């Protein structure tokens with residue numbers, strides 16, 4: 001039996017207390033031991049350091065917000081609070097750590113601001129080193145009246161910080177030297193598409209942007225030398241003929257780069273695509289229901305054989321087995337109760 005430990009970020013409305021830990025038996029597709037391990041307000045997104053030592057959670061606090069750092073006890077799953085940094089603009093919606101655990105980035109949907117943090121060698125947050133305020137708007141008056149930064153991360157070689165803005169239809173690449181964010185390049189997505197998240201191919205020069213408003217994946221060529229994106233393909237994540245309301249959510253690739261998975265909130269499904277190894281372009285394989293409401297995010301487990309989805313509005317997790325050869329998903333268990341789950345993430349090593 002191979003057991004992995006994972007963490008769930010939640011909205012602390014209803015019964016939710018904050019961050020939850022769980023275990024996953026990857027041979028039997030079984031999620032167990034779900035328990036609250038950090039009490040804080042709305043830790044919707046969490047990021048684990050590559051050495052599995054630290055977890056960073058976005059959070060809100062007295063009308064403000066920022067990120068909190070915790071040390072992970074890998075055996076028990078317990079978290080010990082280390083410290084926190086309060087940003088100038090309230091609670092962010094996304095956080096990422098770089099691979100050598102020296103920097104963190106957060107994105108704030110409500111203010112449209114990206115914040116860069118420096119980290120100490122023991123994983124504690126040293127300081128806020130820089131901020132970048134997005135400006136602009138898009139043609140969708142309700143959702144794009146101003147900038148709405150939704151994602152912050154790093155390009156694969158980590159030469160650039162990358163931010164995705166739903167409000168301005170932009171993906172912005174920043175240099176981040178001596179802790180300072182400087183805008184380097186902006187990719188303009190189709191007006192009104194509302195880009196939300198981005199995922200890079202693990203070893204080929206391709207990037208996949210999930211749009212929330214047009215429910216599409218934008219396939220781009222990523223030129224790491226220049227730090228630029230070039231659009232190659234737009235492909236819908238919804239079933240043909242689906243006309244009801246739906247909003248794109250998260251996007252992830254399999255570790256081998258052969259498959260892309262994208263979430264649909266409203267259609268409440270995961271769209272599975274195969275990646276053309278020569279062009280990076282996508283072909284739809286299938287769209288599978290999560291049997292839950294509003295799959296805000298999902299994650300492939302470290303074994304690659306399970307995809308776990310977090311359905312925010314039904315307060316459930318869904319377990320799919322994943323065929324590593326075909327990329328296809330098979331429902332194993334739905335209706336695993338967790339209050340308002342937003343994201344799920346795993347420690348890389350089994351316990």
Ligand SMILES: O=C1O[C@H](COP(=O)(O)O)[C@@H](O)[C@H](O)[C@H]1O
Pocket residue numbers: 044091092093109110
């Ligand atoms: O995907 C979404 O994200 C935004 C930002 O999250 P928040 O926790 O900072 O509010 C959210 O407002 C929006 O409802 C949701 O669809």
